[in-house]
Amino acid sequence: MGKPKPGSARGEGRADRGLTSLHQRILSDIQGNIMSGRWEPGQRIPVEHELMLQYGCSRMTVNKVLTQLAREGIIERRRKVGSFVCRPQSQSAILPIADIKLEVEALGLPYRFEILQRHKRRATRADRTLLRAEEALPMLELVCRHFAKDEPFCDEYRLINLQAVPGAAAEDFSLISPGAWLLRQVPWNEAENRIRASGAAPDVAARLKIKSGSPCLIVERTTRSMAAAPITFVRLTYPGNLHELVATFTALTSATK
Amino acid sequence: MGKPKPGSARGEGRADRGLTSLHQRILSDIQGNIMSGRWEPGQRIPVEHELMLQYGCSRMTVNKVLTQLAREGIIERRRKVGSFVCRPQSQSAILPIADIKLEVEALGLPYRFEILQRHKRRATRADRTLLRAEEALPMLELVCRHFAKDEPFCDEYRLINLQAVPGAAAEDFSLISPGAWLLRQVPWNEAENRIRASGAAPDVAARLKIKSGSPCLIVERTTRSMAAAPITFVRLTYPGNLHELVATFTALTSATK
DNA sequence: CAGTGGTCTAGACCACTTC
DNA sequence: AAGTGGTCTAGACCACTGA
Known part of the structure; x- marks a missing residue:
């Protein structure tokens, strides 16, 4: 007692x-x-x-x-x-995914962005692959360019599932970038990120004012709500030496014996 | 009740x-x-x-x-x-850092590696920057090449702090790769990872059998033990479209109000 | 000063796993 | 059968903080 x-x-x-x-x-x-x-x-x-x-x-x-x-x-x-x-098996790094605005401002440069293209349509087969969706959902396709000072910093290609986020159809994204807007609409979500290096495609290179084929860091992200509906796909293309992702450690462990 | x-x-x-x-x-x-x-x-x-x-x-x-x-x-x-x-503030992705052997085998290809260079010396100023160390520590410098089947998969440039891991001086890394060996020696550690896209440097390009300047994914990692001693620096260069990092979600939160 | 969380106790029963 | 962890109780005192 x-x-x-x-x-x-x-x-x-x-x-x-x-x-x-x-x-x-x-x-x-x-x-x-x-x-x-x-x-x-x-x-x-x-x-x-x-x-x-x-x-x-x-x-x-x-x-x-x-x-x-x-x-x-x-x-x-x-x-x-x-x-x-436990015996540490592999390591894993924690990669902060900041808003692009914050990334730019962290460099001490003024930020702005512009919407270059905007189309409403039904998901094509290619869209469905990117979104990990089965149906021909109503979609919003956006192309957007982010600037640090006056230099293009990042090219954004985005698909938004209008069925999951109907409000996007009425939003013109003049004041808030699509990424930031979506995070506000669907606060709790999960995403799969794919990171690779690749030569810039001609259209992207033109928008970023770099030579076609020059090295770029590409981050692709498919986001779904915790309730499992696909929300958005985004491909961010950063000119090679302009951007670096920094992640800190973590040790992952495995059961022992 | x-x-x-x-x-x-x-x-x-x-x-x-x-x-x-x-x-x-x-x-x-x-x-x-x-x-x-x-x-x-x-x-x-x-x-x-x-x-x-x-x-x-x-x-x-x-x-x-x-x-x-x-x-x-x-x-x-x-x-x-x-x-x-809480209100989700930013997101962060969890990036698994697997052993290169596992990465290759996950592709269903046979793995091997070879040590191309090996030098023992004191840390230069440049080394100290990479290792985040102040002193001119005794170092082991390694250049190593990883293969998937018969194709070069990844180029590895590594510095090991021999003061923190004296055993490395006597290890010839013929059976176990430096990365895997170090993980066994110092199981609990922390690291900072930097990920970027860049054109291959001439020497690296030659080792990877690609054209100089072609897009590569570069992962640089500085590892220290939990007790704070710098352990190792490694720069991994993957030929552009050969490799992709995949990370899953997490939402980070911030205090509310 | 009173509401709320932070921490702790000395038990209790149960489930699982090895011996 | 016994050792170990998994979970839970019905309290208790304390610290902090907003009204």
């Missing part, structure tokens, strides 16, 4: 650590042991009961920590056997 | 939902409300006490769920005020 003096027990704990919660301290301890390599991949870590004694706390407290670590993929838990340090 | 017969209360809950835990059900309910847009960004969600009554469970149970959602950035919690749906 909490009877004897739960207060005093917690009081001690607090005094011990001063600032952070007991959770945090246990979590940091274990993470430190793993990240530094003191606990190697595959190694078994103390069971809940041991940690409970070691930190003088209840089982729920250590359980919370271990559950969290398991959710992050740092450890793997197996009933009756114990918890084990 | 739970008082009369906690066991039966849980029994009911279990029967209600059949398979998953109460946690999971509450979590899914709330996530569903948010992702579908029923609960809009910025909106306040029920407080713990309400959810507790709604699901007939203890406060710890709903607290666990809300804490988890807050950790994932789906909601923001503020004392005395309540919990609010």
Whole structure:
């Protein structure tokens, strides 16, 4: 029972650590042991009961920590056997997908964009492939050009599924770019991104004022709502040395043994 | 409430939902409300006490769920005020960084690699920039070529900090590629990745058997151990249309209001 | 000062897995 | 059968913060 003096027990704990919660301290301890390599991949870590004694706390407290670590993929838990340090399998980078306006402004340059083409039509077979859709949905096709100062920064080719986002038909995108507008309309979505290098196609090269065939970074993104309807396809073409994607680390792990 | 017969209360809950835990059900309910847009960004969600009554469970149970959602950035919690749906700010893509061997084998082609150059030396100023290091560390410089079947697939230029990974000096990388070897040596690390398109430099073009200046996807990665020592720098050059990076979604959120 | 979340307890029962 | 984790309870005290 909490009877004897739960207060005093917690009081001690607090005094011990001063600032952070007991959770945090246990979590940091274990993470430190793993990240530094003191606990190697595959190694078994103390069971809940041991940690409970070691930190003088209840089982729920250590359980919370271990559950969290398991959710992050740092450890793997197996009933009756114990918890084990996962072995990092591959790495994965987290690539921020900022609005182009923000990308340009991050360079300290003034941003503007213009709509070059706009067509309403039914999805062709090619459109359906790009959108990962089966039906001949009503579509809006846009070609758009983004500038940093007065230089073309990025060429945008976009398809919007008007069935999923009917409002797009009435929006002229004079004040807000299609990408930013869509993000506001459908806040929670998921996307598949494909990144490659390729020579600029003639039409794109003309719009970007570069030579046809010169190296470009191409980002293609197919977006669907969490409810699974395809929303939009976009192909962004950045002139070669003008743009760089920067992503930070993450280690992905695999179950061990 | 739970008082009369906690066991039966849980029994009911279990029967209600059949398979998953109460946690999971509450979590899914709330996530569903948010992702579908029923609960809009910025909106306040029920407080713990309400959810507790709604699901007939203890406060710890709903607290666990809300804490988890807050950790994932789906909601923001503020004392005395309540919990609010976050507003997705930007998106970010998760880019898997697989071993090149796996990339090639995923294409169904046989993989091999060869070491073309290998030099031991002290870090030059240029090396230090790439490695994000200040000192003139002892370094191993490698040039390596990866094949898919008999075609060059990727050119690798690598610097290894021998102070952080002394074992590299004795390893000849005949059986295991430098990248895979390093991942085994320093399992937990963090990295910064830079991705860009560029024309192939003459020496790289020669090694890849492509024309100088033809479009290439370039991935540069600087890796450090969690303990902060720089480990390695690598520049991977993929011939343009030979390679594509694929990343899946994620929505990043920002605090609301 | 009162509402809200943050953290913690001392149990309890159950499920799963290996022995 | 026993060890281990998975989940849950019915409280408790505290800290913060807005009215």
